[in-house]
Structures are given as C-alpha cells and as structure tokens.
Amino acid sequence: MKTDAGKHQLRAALVGSGMISLYHLRAWQAAGVPVVAVCDVDSAKAEARAKEFEIDRVYNDPAAMFADGGFDLVDIATSVQAHAPMTRMAADHGVHVMLQKPMTETVAEAEALIADVGDRVRFMIHENYRFRPHYMTVRNWIDQGLIGDVRHIGIVCRGQGLCSRDGQEPFLVERQPYLRGFKRNLVFETMIHHLDVLRAIAGPLKVVAARLNRLAVGLPGEDTASILMVGADGLIATADGCICAPGYPDLHGDRLEVIGTTGTIVMDYNTVSIVGDDSSTVTVDLLGRYQECFDIAVANFVAGVANGTPFETDRLDNLETLRLMESVYRAAGVEIA
Numbered sequence: 001m002k003t004d005a006g007k008h009q010l011r012a013a014l015v016g017s018g019m020i021s022l023y024h025l026r027a028w029q030a031a032g033v034p035v036v037a038v039c040d041v042d043s044a045k046a047e048a049r050a051k052e053f054e055i056d057r058v059y060n061d062p063a064a065m066f067a068d069g070g071f072d073l074v075d076i077a078t079s080v081q082a083h084a085p086m087t088r089m090a091a092d093h094g095v096h097v098m099l100q101k102p103m104t105e106t107v108a109e110a111e112a113l114i115a116d117v118g119d120r121v122r123f124m125i126h127e128n129y130r131f132r133p134h135y136m137t138v139r140n141w142i143d144q145g146l147i148g149d150v151r152h153i154g155i156v157c158r159g160q161g162l163c164s165r166d167g168q169e170p171f172l173v174e175r176q177p178y179l180r181g182f183k184r185n186l187v188f189e190t191m192i193h194h195l196d197v198l199r200a201i202a203g204p205l206k207v208v209a210a211r212l213n214r215l216a217v218g219l220p221g222e223d224t225a226s227i228l229m230v231g232a233d234g235l236i237a238t239a240d241g242c243i244c245a246p247g248y249p250d251l252h253g254d255r256l257e258v259i260g261t262t263g264t265i266v267m268d269y270n271t272v273s274i275v276g277d278d279s280s281t282v283t284v285d286l287l288g289r290y291q292e293c294f295d296i297a298v299a300n301f302v303a304g305v306a307n308g309t310p311f312e313t314d315r316l317d318n319l320e321t322l323r324l325m326e327s328v329y330r331a332a333g334v335e336i337a
Helices: 021-031 043-052 062-068 080-092 107-117 133-143 171-175 177-181 186-202 292-307 315-331
Strands: 012-015 035-039 057-059 073-076 096-100 123-126 150-158 206-213 224-230 236-242 253-260 264-268 271-274 277-283
Touching: 012 021, 012 062, 021 043, 021 292, 035 043, 035 062, 043 057, 057 062, 062 080, 073 080, 073 292, 080 096, 080 107, 096 292, 107 315, 123 292, 123 315, 133 186, 133 253, 133 264, 133 271, 133 292, 150 186, 171 177, 186 224, 186 236, 186 253, 186 315, 206 315, 224 315
Parallel strands: 012 035, 012 073, 035 057, 073 096, 096 123, 150 236
Antiparallel strands: 150 253, 206 224, 224 236, 253 264, 264 271, 271 277
C-alpha cells in the first residue's frame, strides 16, 4: 500500500463518544492532528464531545460521516461489537484505522477482519497499557540492560470494583452496566492488557494452564483468574487477577516482577525499583500521567501513517495478544462461540 499522507496535513475523525473518548481527543490535540468529525449513535454524547473540543461536524450515522469524508484517519472507540463493521467501512473509504482494543470478540472474527482489510489501509490497535509510564519505566530499564536477559516474569492485578457495597451495585457495574450480562469479564476486558504487557516484555508466550472463578454474586463473567504460560528458553510467565478483592482500590492496581540474569525489577502499583538497590526506586504519578499512554499510542499511529513506519501495536501483533487471551479461556474449559 502506498500513501501520500505525509504530503499534506493529516485529519482525523472519531467514532464513539463515551468516557474514554476524552483521552483520545486530548491525544489527537497533543499529536497536532485536527479531529474534524465526531460520530456516536447517541447524538447528545457526540454533540457534547464536539462542543468540548470545538469540532464542527457531528454525526449519529457513521456511513454519513464516511460519505462526507474530509479525513485520512479514524479513531474507532466504540463498543467491541461495532469494531469490525466500522473498520471495514473505513477501509472501503481508504481511511487508515486506529481501533480500540480488543480488536473483536473472537480470534476468528479478527482473522476475518484482517484478511478483509488487507493492505488497503494502515491498521493499528489502540492497546496502550504497555505505554503506561510505570510499565514504560520497566521496559526502558530492561532495554538498558539493567537486569540482563529476562528469565522469569509475573504480574498480579487486584481491585475491589466488583465487591458488593451495602445494597448498592458494585463500582464497576455502576460504571460499566454491560457487565451485568457480560459472560467474559476479567480476562477479556482487563487482563488482555496484562497479557499484552507480558508479550511486550517477554516475547511470544503459550498458555499452559488457566483457572477462572466468580467471587461476585449475580454476575455471569469471571472476576478471578490464574494463568500459567511459557516462553522461549524455558521462561515461565504468570498472570493472576482478582477484581473482587476487598480492601483494594475500586480501580485495580498492578504488581509486576521481572527476574533477569543479573537483577530483578519489581513494580508495585506506582513504584519501580531494582531489588537490593534502594537508590533505584522511582515513584510514578499514575493519576497525573494517565493521559500519557494515550498520547504515545496516537503519536505512534500518526508517525506510522505519515512516515510508513511500523506500528508497535499493529493489527498482526495485537492478533497474537488476542490469541493468547482466547487460549486462556480454552485452557480454563470455556468454549468460545
């Protein structure tokens, strides 16, 4: 695929005006790319976001937005059910795609989507967890050779977002009502990020065993998971999550330990350090720097389209994360439709 995108000012459109769109739009501003159109089936949401960011064109029909054109890039930040049709529509109009994770609900759907789009347009997945500042600190230290070669890695995710609250709905259900009927929860919705981080650090992984559980009452999706994986040269990776863990924050926090040939890095919520070296400790302002990972992801997409360079989270790379996530369910005995 050839593109002349670098010869003129790139322009973008946004599909989906939910909570997360705020951070997407700020990232487009930071990248210096004007967003010229916003679309959401909920007109009020689209109009509110457009007004907030002084965007003139507002739609509740994506087909109409694509027909009117005037943009080179589209940021698809909709619910997962709309990802494939929106991406196909963009490709049919020659518009490059940045698609919110997860790509699709199943690997089979993702493979079909990738085949349909082909090389007609550039296609990146907005998987930004690996770009969060505490994880970037870990990755940078590894790249600098501070612990040698990675030999063992484990990640833990804890939160109380699905714990009952004295007759009120759990925090995460109040925030994300679709969880009331969501049959795949923790691994599909949250720990897919952690699996992607493990891949970014340790390379290709294969699931050996997995167990899922439901601690919350009345919800169909799992909220607890333990996963065992293997990588190259005997590397072992583990991922353990629970978002129904009393006493933890409503929004989960993470702990990561990476054992190398010459040292060990521990990331505990917002601190990163090398074990045995107290002077190495770095504290990251996670709330104050929350926007950063969105900025990096969008900047990577824009540079890739403008310069013809690879995306770090290209659709083919992200497909491997999706495959890893789906293999967790299979290992736990859950059928994938």
